[in-house]
Amino acid sequence: MSISVGLLGLGTVGSHVYRLLADQQMIAERAGGPVQIRRVAVTDLRKERDATVSRDLLTDDARAVIHAPDVDIIVEVIGGQDPAGRYVQEALEARKPVVTANKQLMAASGGELLMLAERCGVDLCFEGSVGAGIPLIKPIRESLAGARLRAVTGVLNGTTNYILTRMATEGRSYQDALAEAQRRGFAEANPAEDVEGRDAAAKLAILASAAFNVNLHGSQVFCEGIERISLKDLAYARELGFAVKLLAVARDHGEEIEARVHPALVPLNHPLAAVHDEFNAVYVEGDGLGPVLFSGRGAGGAPTAAAVVGDIIDVARHLRLGVGGRSRPAIHRITRVRPMEDAVLPYYLSVQLLDRPGVFARVAAVFGEEGVSIASIVQKSRGEFADAVFVTHDAAERGMRRVLRRLRELDVVKSVANCVRVEATL
Amino acid sequence: MSISVGLLGLGTVGSHVYRLLADQQMIAERAGGPVQIRRVAVTDLRKERDATVSRDLLTDDARAVIHAPDVDIIVEVIGGQDPAGRYVQEALEARKPVVTANKQLMAASGGELLMLAERCGVDLCFEGSVGAGIPLIKPIRESLAGARLRAVTGVLNGTTNYILTRMATEGRSYQDALAEAQRRGFAEANPAEDVEGRDAAAKLAILASAAFNVNLHGSQVFCEGIERISLKDLAYARELGFAVKLLAVARDHGEEIEARVHPALVPLNHPLAAVHDEFNAVYVEGDGLGPVLFSGRGAGGAPTAAAVVGDIIDVARHLRLGVGGRSRPAIHRITRVRPMEDAVLPYYLSVQLLDRPGVFARVAAVFGEEGVSIASIVQKSRGEFADAVFVTHDAAERGMRRVLRRLRELDVVKSVANCVRVEATL
Numbered sequence: 001m002s003i004s005v006g007l008l009g010l011g012t013v014g015s016h017v018y019r020l021l022a023d024q025q026m027i028a029e030r031a032g033g034p035v036q037i038r039r040v041a042v043t044d045l046r047k048e049r050d051a052t053v054s055r056d057l058l059t060d061d062a063r064a065v066i067h068a069p070d071v072d073i074i075v076e077v078i079g080g081q082d083p084a085g086r087y088v089q090e091a092l093e094a095r096k097p098v099v100t101a102n103k104q105l106m107a108a109s110g111g112e113l114l115m116l117a118e119r120c121g122v123d124l125c126f127e128g129s130v131g132a133g134i135p136l137i138k139p140i141r142e143s144l145a146g147a148r149l150r151a152v153t154g155v156l157n158g159t160t161n162y163i164l165t166r167m168a169t170e171g172r173s174y175q176d177a178l179a180e181a182q183r184r185g186f187a188e189a190n191p192a193e194d195v196e197g198r199d200a201a202a203k204l205a206i207l208a209s210a211a212f213n214v215n216l217h218g219s220q221v222f223c224e225g226i227e228r229i230s231l232k233d234l235a236y237a238r239e240l241g242f243a244v245k246l247l248a249v250a251r252d253h254g255e256e257i258e259a260r261v262h263p264a265l266v267p268l269n270h271p272l273a274a275v276h277d278e279f280n281a282v283y284v285e286g287d288g289l290g291p292v293l294f295s296g297r298g299a300g301g302a303p304t305a306a307a308v309v310g311d312i313i314d315v316a317r318h319l320r321l322g323v324g325g326r327s328r329p330a331i332h333r334i335t336r337v338r339p340m341e342d343a344v345l346p347y348y349l350s351v352q353l354l355d356r357p358g359v360f361a362r363v364a365a366v367f368g369e370e371g372v373s374i375a376s377i378v379q380k381s382r383g384e385f386a387d388a389v390f391v392t393h394d395a396a397e398r399g400m401r402r403v404l405r406r407l408r409e410l411d412v413v414k415s416v417a418n419c420v421r422v423e424a425t426l
Numbered sequence: 427m428s429i430s431v432g433l434l435g436l437g438t439v440g441s442h443v444y445r446l447l448a449d450q451q452m453i454a455e456r457a458g459g460p461v462q463i464r465r466v467a468v469t470d471l472r473k474e475r476d477a478t479v480s481r482d483l484l485t486d487d488a489r490a491v492i493h494a495p496d497v498d499i500i501v502e503v504i505g506g507q508d509p510a511g512r513y514v515q516e517a518l519e520a521r522k523p524v525v526t527a528n529k530q531l532m533a534a535s536g537g538e539l540l541m542l543a544e545r546c547g548v549d550l551c552f553e554g555s556v557g558a559g560i561p562l563i564k565p566i567r568e569s570l571a572g573a574r575l576r577a578v579t580g581v582l583n584g585t586t587n588y589i590l591t592r593m594a595t596e597g598r599s600y601q602d603a604l605a606e607a608q609r610r611g612f613a614e615a616n617p618a619e620d621v622e623g624r625d626a627a628a629k630l631a632i633l634a635s636a637a638f639n640v641n642l643h644g645s646q647v648f649c650e651g652i653e654r655i656s657l658k659d660l661a662y663a664r665e666l667g668f669a670v671k672l673l674a675v676a677r678d679h680g681e682e683i684e685a686r687v688h689p690a691l692v693p694l695n696h697p698l699a700a701v702h703d704e705f706n707a708v709y710v711e712g713d714g715l716g717p718v719l720f721s722g723r724g725a726g727g728a729p730t731a732a733a734v735v736g737d738i739i740d741v742a743r744h745l746r747l748g749v750g751g752r753s754r755p756a757i758h759r760i761t762r763v764r765p766m767e768d769a770v771l772p773y774y775l776s777v778q779l780l781d782r783p784g785v786f787a788r789v790a791a792v793f794g795e796e797g798v799s800i801a802s803i804v805q806k807s808r809g810e811f812a813d814a815v816f817v818t819h820d821a822a823e824r825g826m827r828r829v830l831r832r833l834r835e836l837d838v839v840k841s842v843a844n845c846v847r848v849e850a851t852l
Binding site: 016019023026030032089127132133134135138139142143144145146148182213249271275286288289291292293294295296297300302303305306308309310311312313314317321323326328329331414 | 434442446449452454456462522523553558559561564565568569570571572573574639700712714715716717718720721722723726728730731732733734735736737738740745747752754755756793852
């Protein structure tokens with residue numbers, strides 16, 4: 001029995017999937033029998049394509065591929081929510097198992113689609129939706145099933161990590177590092193999705209949902225970008241023993257899930273501080289487990305395709321064994337997302353003060369009155385003004401926001417340069 | 427239908443497995459129904475035990491547990507080859523799926539046991555046999571099945587990594603660092619298995635077998651320990667841009683497998699150079715995959731038990747679905763192990779020379795005559811003698827051995843202090 005794949009999309013990932021499945025001997029060995037691409041849906045039939053792609057497989061009718069009786073597995077590598085989401089839903093409803101690498105889709109409606117797949121008795125696999133070739137979803141859902149997972153922390157966006165690494169190691173400005181990232185293909189022409197943290201938030205939603213058995217949407221993740229991080233922040237952070245990363249943090253508090261993406265000071269001796277350039281890493285903690293770190297290049301057509309093909313092999317095996325859709329049911333705990341105002345963290349705060357006697361005491365008084373206690377201070381005179389950098393002990397975000405508001409109103413404060421969260425519980 | 431477990435062994439790992447399975451709600455959710463420990467085989471029935479262990483489950487007859495008709499899964503956490511190996515074999519032959527955390531057993535006869543399990547139509551899972559709580563076996567065999575894996579490189583032994591880290595960061599002697607490791611529970615009273623590299627070799631055999639679909643035994647892995655590494659070597663290595671690690675390297679060359687464990691110079695900017703103290707890490711490379719790194723604490727009863735329970739959940743699911751023993755057949759390519767003499771690597775060589783004109787030329791001539799080319803040299807005068815440290819370009823191990831022999835015979839060479847392989851292809 002040969003298993004047939006209907007491929008939706010023949011972009012970078014799709015072309016690599018096509019090529020990998022052409023190694024039929026390897027695939028057959030691993031999938032327990034042959035797996036072949038039977039049809040390929042593309043948007044533009046007239047577009048020039050790699051000569052290895054057989055022309056007569058191509059069609060511009062995705063729905064025909066989904067409903068073709070000789071297609072057993074639908075592989076969605078179109079990306080984006082629409083029409084990909086409709087296709088995935090239609091395939092599941094037609095009782096066809098689906099493999100997708102679609103981050104946006106899984107972050108927006110992964111929980112709903114997993115429940116639909118379960119009701120329809122078919123598999124829905126999405127290893128390629130996060131971290132490209134780094135195995136994450138299956139290790140988290142299956143290999144680590146013996147432990148209750150409590151936290152998932154990660155450097156999930158290669159673009160911002162590349163930018164922050166260039167700034168920190170070469171002293172380049174944000175704009176300059178971004179331009180370099182764009183030249184080297186690590187950033188899109190419009191980098192908003194990456195630098196504003198939304199890409200990382202989508203990935204975090206997918207990972208946290210898998211780790212904690214919840215249904216968390218990307219839009220529920222608190223999200224702040226890296227645009228305000230300055231070279232000064234990076235230098236002061238390093239002086240205080242920290243690197244600055246765009247960090248994605250999810251914690252399971254039982255009744256509540258904490259889920260946030262923002263720049264954060266990470267202790268220099270922490271493994272996540274050593275994740276450089278375009279690399280990604282995910283740090284998982286659980287009861288009695290000890291931390292486990294997964295890392296690698298988190299983007300790219302070829303590694304993403306390898307993840308997709310790994311999923312195809314799983315689905316093909318399940319089809320052969322007749323156990324599709326019953327490998328891991330999606331049991332979702334009902335839970336709520338903790339509002340960011342309720343977060344309790346240390347904070348890094350950089351302010352410019354008038355360099356005069358008594359000024360420091362007035363600033364320190366504001367912290368004290370709002371119940372925020374200071375762990376360390378760096379102060380540097382720069383003529384008329386002084387840079388003062390504070391790192392607090394654990395403080396309520398609510399309280400810190402009041403401190404910020406009050407500092408901005410003080411006449412001795414020239415400006416509040418930046419306020420960055422610190423991840424010290426790592 | 428409740429699935430019953432027969433536990434063989436109630437040591438550190440066994441007790442943790444017992445405790446984890448007591449969280450029946452979590453286990454039932456993940457395993458698709460209840461899983462319970464029905465019998466526990468121990469050696470000494472009179473030994474004091476944790477009060478949570480129900481006395482009437484205990485027996486000192488392991489074979490009775492294996493053959494009990496009300497036991498569905500055998501969990502072997504006794505360790506060592508005998509009698510554990512006989513029990514595992516007997517269980518498989520009795521058509522009972524087995525979960526084991528037994529490194530020695532899997533390294534010595536994993537291939538044979540996997541084939542036996544397949545013939546008997548039952549699962550044999552061994553995630554806990556390598557790297558404790560770090561998911562490795564399943565990610566390598568399943569998540570990465572979409573790529574042809576080419577190399578597995580790792581820091582697989584926590585004891586030696588702890589010792590080398592203390593030596594490098596605190597300037598402690600080998601003996602002193604070993605004593606500290608023993609005090610802190612990172613080294614056994616008899617550390618031979620760890621410091622001679624045999625523990626890492628066993629783990630490498632298991633990982634390479636999974637990654638390359640071969641049947642590699644621990645005894646086939648070339649193995650050299652860390653006992654000869656001196657503080658001087660660590661200092662010179664650092665000066666040349668390297669850390670020193672006990673490295674485990676396996677490469678798939680098609681007809682031949684390369685598999686070796688030995689101290690190695692690792693470039694400081696490589697992720698494996700940043701694996702400190704008792705931590706372990708595995709670096710996997712494959713066609714079009716980009717490197718993937720898995721890391722964490724590679725030892726400990728609780729994380730190993732979490733891996734074992736992850737496997738129990740898998741096996742329980744398969745039993746419920748009626749697909750035991752058919753999840754991933756063990757197809758072993760026939761292949762041979764490349765003799766160490768055929769290895770081609772750069773080498774680090776530290777020699778003490780008479781500090782006199784013309785000496786260096788005579789030494790350099792030996793390298794040249796044996797076809798070994800030198801990449802970098804550090805020379806430090808120490809009065810009558812000088813330390814000379816060479817790093818070669820890729821050289822045949824065979825040629826390097828001739829260089830060593832000839833250098834030892836030169837009258838201007840006081841001693842060859844050490845020769846350490848360099849892992850530059852990482």
